[in-house]
Amino acid sequence: MKPGHGEVLLAEGDVDVRAEEALLVAEFRRQLDLGMWAAVPLTADGGRRHAQMVKAFDEVPRDADRVIFFPRAAGGR
Amino acid sequence: MILALSATLIVIVALLWEVAQPRIAEAWARRQARWARVPVDVHDPGRERRAEQRARQLLRSCVNDEEWEMYRDLGFLRVWGALAGGPDQGGTEATRAGAPYAYLIYPHRPVVAFLPQTRELLAEYCVAFPDETRPYGSARLPDSDDVLAKWMALTGDERHLVDHANMHQPGRQLDPKQVRRDLWRLSQWEQARLKRLAREGGVGGPPAPPARPSAG
DSSP: OBBBTBBOOOOOOOSSSSHHHHHHHHHHHHHHHHEEEEEEEOOOOOOOOEEEESSSSGGGGEEEEOOEEEEOOOOOO | OHHHHHHHHHHHHHHHHHHHHHHHHHHHHHHHHHSSSSOOOOOTTTTHHHHHHHHHHHHHHSOOHHHHHHHHHSOOOOOEOOOOOOTTTTOHHHHHOOOOEEEEEEESSSSEEEETTEEEEEEEEEOOOOOTTTTSSOOOHHHHHHHHHHHHHHHHHHHHHHHHSSEEOOTSSSSSHHHHHHHHHHHHHHHHHHHHHHHHHHHOOOOOOOOOOOOO
């Protein structure tokens, strides 16, 4: 998510392909270094949707189809 | 004779220069301003609208049908609270005893915690997602991205978000009457939706809060 722009595709690839996984890991780390939060949208049993916050690439479920990065929360006014 | 004429000429020229110099300088400055390159901010009035459209698509792909329709029709989302003893900040005896509680998520407004059974407002949580790098000239996410960010943070790590937010008593930013009216609108909307689903033969039933881990 980018202010004034909305969704931006940062990187895509197959985690089962080593070169593409390395690309995804690098982009994941870059986004976290920029201070972004990362979340994976999931569907639980019964169809309920929720998100899983992830702080490391290893925490991303292998079958996740996307990771969403968004600015870190700060206390608002 | 020549010397006298020359001196007189010099004096006349000097006087004329004194009179004309400001006008000449002003005319020169005007001419330079006309030809100067002025940086122009090429504002694209459709950019914000396109960003919001993309954000709505992303939100729709993340939340379930009920939540999407709720946001589309009412302009806010309800998320059930999942902490065993309720939120540390803003919780009450009721939430600590295990009463179901929920949040209303508005775009770029505080998150409001409430008790669905009594419509009692518990607290306002002021939280923002500013991007200080301002890559596109603004630190503000599109409305639907702001809602999605709050939804992800609440459903992903409710305690963390609540702890990061500035908590206030209800009514600091959002008019409690308006929020209670929104809760009434939500109940009316849910009844209408259930009737529609029943007519269409879909699976109906009142929405239930998710199971919360037992307190303690």
